[in-house]
Amino acid sequence: MAELIVISTLNGVLFGMLLFLLSSGLTVIFSMMGVLNFAHASFYMLGAFFGYQLTRWIGFWPALVIAPLLVGVVGMGVERYGLRNTHKHGHVAELLLTFGLAFAIEEIVSMIWGKSPVDYRVPAVLDFPAFTVFSTNYPAYKIFMLVVSVVIFIALLVTLKRTRVGLIVQAALTHPSMVGHLGHNVGRVFMLVFGVGSALAGLAGVIAGPSLVTQSDMAAYLGPILFVVIVFGGLGSLPGAFIASLLIGLIQTFAVALNGSLASVFGPLDPSLGPSPLTDIWNVTIAQIAPILPYLLLVLVLIFRPMGLLGTRES
Amino acid sequence: MTNAPTPSLAAAKQESGGALGFYGVWLLAAIALVVLPLIFSSGGSLTSFSLIGIAIIFALSYNILLGQTGLLSFGHAVQYGLGGFLAVHVMNAVASHNWPIPLPVIPLVGGIGGMAFALLVGWVMTKRAGTVFAMISLGIGELVASSSLILRSVFGGESGITTDRTSLMPLFGWTFGPQIQVYYLIAFWVLVSAIAMYALTRTPLGRICNAVRDNPERVEFIGYDPHVVRYLAYMFAGFFAGIAGGLTAINFEIANSAYLGAMQSGFVLFSTFIGGTAYFFGPILGAILVTYLQLGLTNVTSVWQLYFGVIFIGIVMFAPGGIAGILMKHRPLIRAGTLGTVIPSYLVAAIPTLAFALGIILAIETVARFSGGDPINLLGIPFVATAPTTWAAAAVLVVGGFLIARITWRRVAEAWDRAATVARDRGYLA
Numbered sequence: 001m002a003e004l005i006v007i008s009t010l011n012g013v014l015f016g017m018l019l020f021l022l023s024s025g026l027t028v029i030f031s032m033m034g035v036l037n038f039a040h041a042s043f044y045m046l047g048a049f050f051g052y053q054l055t056r057w058i059g060f061w062p063a064l065v066i067a068p069l070l071v072g073v074v075g076m077g078v079e080r081y082g083l084r085n086t087h088k089h090g091h092v093a094e095l096l097l098t099f100g101l102a103f104a105i106e107e108i109v110s111m112i113w114g115k116s117p118v119d120y121r122v123p124a125v126l127d128f129p130a131f132t133v134f135s136t137n138y139p140a141y142k143i144f145m146l147v148v149s150v151v152i153f154i155a156l157l158v159t160l161k162r163t164r165v166g167l168i169v170q171a172a173l174t175h176p177s178m179v180g181h182l183g184h185n186v187g188r189v190f191m192l193v194f195g196v197g198s199a200l201a202g203l204a205g206v207i208a209g210p211s212l213v214t215q216s217d218m219a220a221y222l223g224p225i226l227f228v229v230i231v232f233g234g235l236g237s238l239p240g241a242f243i244a245s246l247l248i249g250l251i252q253t254f255a256v257a258l259n260g261s262l263a264s265v266f267g268p269l270d271p272s273l274g275p276s277p278l279t280d281i282w283n284v285t286i287a288q289i290a291p292i293l294p295y296l297l298l299v300l301v302l303i304f305r306p307m308g309l310l311g312t313r314e315s
Numbered sequence: 316m317t318n319a320p321t322p323s324l325a326a327a328k329q330e331s332g333g334a335l336g337f338y339g340v341w342l343l344a345a346i347a348l349v350v351l352p353l354i355f356s357s358g359g360s361l362t363s364f365s366l367i368g369i370a371i372i373f374a375l376s377y378n379i380l381l382g383q384t385g386l387l388s389f390g391h392a393v394q395y396g397l398g399g400f401l402a403v404h405v406m407n408a409v410a411s412h413n414w415p416i417p418l419p420v421i422p423l424v425g426g427i428g429g430m431a432f433a434l435l436v437g438w439v440m441t442k443r444a445g446t447v448f449a450m451i452s453l454g455i456g457e458l459v460a461s462s463s464l465i466l467r468s469v470f471g472g473e474s475g476i477t478t479d480r481t482s483l484m485p486l487f488g489w490t491f492g493p494q495i496q497v498y499y500l501i502a503f504w505v506l507v508s509a510i511a512m513y514a515l516t517r518t519p520l521g522r523i524c525n526a527v528r529d530n531p532e533r534v535e536f537i538g539y540d541p542h543v544v545r546y547l548a549y550m551f552a553g554f555f556a557g558i559a560g561g562l563t564a565i566n567f568e569i570a571n572s573a574y575l576g577a578m579q580s581g582f583v584l585f586s587t588f589i590g591g592t593a594y595f596f597g598p599i600l601g602a603i604l605v606t607y608l609q610l611g612l613t614n615v616t617s618v619w620q621l622y623f624g625v626i627f628i629g630i631v632m633f634a635p636g637g638i639a640g641i642l643m644k645h646r647p648l649i650r651a652g653t654l655g656t657v658i659p660s661y662l663v664a665a666i667p668t669l670a671f672a673l674g675i676i677l678a679i680e681t682v683a684r685f686s687g688g689d690p691i692n693l694l695g696i697p698f699v700a701t702a703p704t705t706w707a708a709a710a711v712l713v714v715g716g717f718l719i720a721r722i723t724w725r726r727v728a729e730a731w732d733r734a735a736t737v738a739r740d741r742g743y744l745a
Contacts, residue, residue, distance in 0.1 A: 095449060
């Protein structure tokens with residue numbers, strides 16, 4: 001049991017930090033532009049596939065730098081030529097544009113790389129067990145992922161809180177027109193923030209790709225969870241997104257590791273009852289309901305605290 | 316965050332149409348529905364018509380949310396799918412107990428199923444409009460779709476639950492075995508649902524829905540609760556989506572978890588938005604087009620879904636009013652008789668635009684078939700995906716088409732402005 005707790009905590013924090021790499025960009029983009037970027041998880045997927053392809057061509061380490069930059073450029077293109085032109089039609093049109101993009105990117109990825117998982121491997125340098133907890137070897141690559149995401153997290157924090165660029169971004173979050181009056185090019189700030197957010201998502205994809213499955217449906221799988229994270233944390237709140245990312249990362253990881261069901265706690269139901277929704281619920285394991293836990297959480301949060309954990313506004 | 320103000324409903328403008336024109340349209344629709352299978356009587360076209368009919372109800376029900384109340388839902392398939400599942404279960408129960416319930420009533424059961432679920436979750440969901448509603452609808456959609464795989468006894472797991480539509484009581488000698496009888500059943504429900512949904516837009520509730528979409532704050536000032544209005548709209552949308560789901564269950568004699576999924580929700584959003592949300596007939600056009608393309612394209616290309624994505628993005632960026640919006644924009648010009656001055660510029664713009672579209676198609680197919688597959692056949696000209704000449708052709712068409720099209724569309728805009736000015740002078744354009 002202690003082993004399970006240690007390993008799941010490590011994995012959960014790791015998954016949570018990965019989620020935060022994505023949700024931080026999404027949250028900043030949302031609070032700044034009022035656009036919920038549906039294609040954000042698609043940028044993560046693009047990062048993974050670019051990373052895979054570049055790793056095959058030029059190796060993992062250059063790919064680690066180039067792939068996120070490429071994704072950032074794609075993101076800036078989307079902002080400059082897509083969202084900016086759609087802005088005049090309102091927020092619903094912008095949301096729908098990113099929805100269409102997410103759909104199209106998934107199709108393009110499966111058109112180029114196929115629908116089955118690609119062989120994106122952990123680089124040989126990092127392919128060894130870092131340490132052994134009880135009887136489980138913890139892979140070094142996961143430690144590497146953790147380090148990268150923590151470094152990015154700190155860099156993001158320092159940039160936002162301590163630099164001039166961060167100040168402008170923070171100001172543009174709440175008072176975009178005032179920032180414009182002060183002579184800053186708000187359009188360019190938006191484009192850069194969108195690019196950086198996409199690049200972060202891309203980076204998450206590059207480092208998560210070898211560890212998780214790199215497949216054309218990875219965006220469709222992660223996207224909704226990402227929205228749960230930012231709604232749960234409070235739309236537009238970075239600290240909220242951080243807490244929610246860790247929380248959902250931990251919940252997901254622990255749920256997957258647990259095999260208990262109502263039947264294992266209270267004993268099996270009388271078999272004469274026959275199949276019914278009750279027996280389904282009675283026999284389902286926590287691992288099996290892991291995929292729906294985030295959504296249950298979302299519904300509960302929206303009932304009891306519609307602004308999310310640390311959110312200040314309701315919509 | 317506020318909702319984008321979309322153009323007001325056509326309903327307001329159609330006041331002047333007169334009763335004859337109004338009933339005439341529905342009468343024509345009814346005649347068309349009856350006559351269609353007599354003209355195109357092959358099995359394939361009957362199946363297509365049935366699917367299109369269901370898609371029309373589904374898209375219209377979605378537009379109660381998106382177009383009329385301004386609620387963008389990413390989980391509309393939940394009500395559709397649950398309606399389908401309830402219909403299948405009721406059909407099986409009716410058949411095993413020999414209850415005297417004929418098949419044509421079953422879609423109503425589906426509708427009640429969709430409405431019941433909307434009743435259950437709607438109050439929490441419709442608390443907020445805008446982005447929050449969109450997110451919750453996505454979450455609920457994922458929740459139900461994932462749960463359906465856990466509750467195997469109700470949803471039948473991955474394989475779904477089957478039924479036999481002919482095992483119910485025959486009605487006037489109709490067993491609903493042959494597709495033609497199912498088609499007429501669907502056609503009947505299409506007409507009834509479309510009339511009901513149109514009538515809904517004309518009720519005070521329908522109008523207050525529009526008001527909630529455009530300015531919820533002022534709705535509160537005149538004494539209505541926008542939350543209640545959204546909740547009611549959500550229930551009606553769920554009801555008609557459930558009818559569509561029930562019809563699908565009858566048509567395929569199966570209900571499975573794919574009915575509830577994100578894909579289905581995405582397609583109804585595509586159909587509705589491509590058709591146009593601002594006019595009642597928009598979703599009908601969209602449903603016909605999208606279903607037709609879906610059926611037609613699957614035979615021609617393996618990446619047909621990408622084309623939907625591209626069409627959708629194009630509509631969102633360049634014509635957010637959808638097809639109906641484009642068509643209705645021309646109405647004042649037709650009335651003022653100035654449309655003729657715009658048409659030449661259209662014809663000029665059509666050529667590079669077509670070249671651009673062909674270039675995109677060629678590029679997509681080249682990538683799709685690069686690692687093997689049939690040679691590309693574009694307008695009868697064969698292309699080989701691995702040949703550099705094909706890549707060059709695609710690049711020239713895309714880049715050249717785009718650059719020239721941009722110039723020609725600017726001229727369309729100029730011609731349009733002139734025509735609109737004349738129309739305004741003659742009093743046809745506000």
